[in-house]
Amino acid sequence: MKRNGGDHSGGPGLETIQLITEHGTRVEHPELDPWVEDVRDEDLVKLYEDMVVIRRIDIEATALQRQGELALWPPLLGQEAAQIGSARALRTDDFVFSSYRENGVAYCRGVDLTDLIRVWRGNASSGWDPYEINMATPQIIIGAQTLHATGYALGIQQDGADSAAIAYFGDGATSEGDVSEALVFAASFQVPVIFFCQNNHWAISEPAGLQSHIPLAGRAAGFGIPSLRVDGNDVLAVLAATRWALARARAGGGPSFIEAVTYRMGPHTTADDPTRYRDANELEDWRAKDPIARLATLLESRGVLDAAREEAIAAKADDVARELRAGCLGLADPGPEAVFAHVYSTPNSWLERQAGNYGRYLAGFAGGSAEENI
Known part of the structure; x- marks a missing residue:
């Protein structure tokens, strides 16, 4: 039986906000535009470069797994805008708590490329020192990082600092008790934490439409937490929404919930076969909404992304991929x-x-x- 991943159109106050359409057209939105009024074309080019680079990292890591050099890899293909747009809104003193798929966020935080794949090669139990980059190592237990982020945010509040914590999780995690407990605690104590849900439509083989019959951002209201639902394939909208949430947190406004509606174009992990549960037509529909292609179309229309610049960005991405591969193959087996x-x-x-x-x-x-x- 075919099961559709589904997509909720939203309800009052829960429309899926866009600033860049899938056709690469910039559109206005009164709620989010003020948060990105300082973003110039050159800034958009940098975001485009980030997305190209992390897609290249993802492709290389997937190839390494297929070649037997990594035991497992969780692809982020299709979710580049959600990760780059949110990560580039953060300050260095903000603290990130992620799941296992936020390799793009880790790249933005400055994780060494070899450290990025150390765990997936089986050479270590942890990839990096969290306090060097203010990002915890990936949490495999679904949703547990939301509790960690909430507790850390309480510490920020007690210290009187104006930094914030952010927890990344998928649509499937919203069905876990840990997430609900984190939302209750965060709302009760009004701590500076952002709950960033990447709704990629599939919790392994379970469609988001079966898990929730309302937009996931709508659940936050039940906990007394303000939320936004944005097009997760629109890097500018994600950047704006994250800046909005960060500003609330820094001003003592408490927690926020962001649902970034995106799509996992690859498998859940390299051990998964999505063709067993996902219709091929659905994948093709989402390919037309590709986050990198839409930004490229916008930048080309503005005359700031030509062939020479695209080649330079692609060359940088290839250099990063070579560094990743060399680091992987150079890892010594632990005693x-x-x-x-x-x-x-x-x-x-x-x-x-x-x-x-x-x-x-x-x-x-x-x-x-x-x-x-x-």
């Missing part, structure tokens, strides 16, 4: 004792005893070092 590293923040006699027993076990093999016998 067997690494399993005991970073389990606790301070020495622990129980863990040290286990490590000692394991070391003696390995040393008992005849010939070679313990590492060679693994």
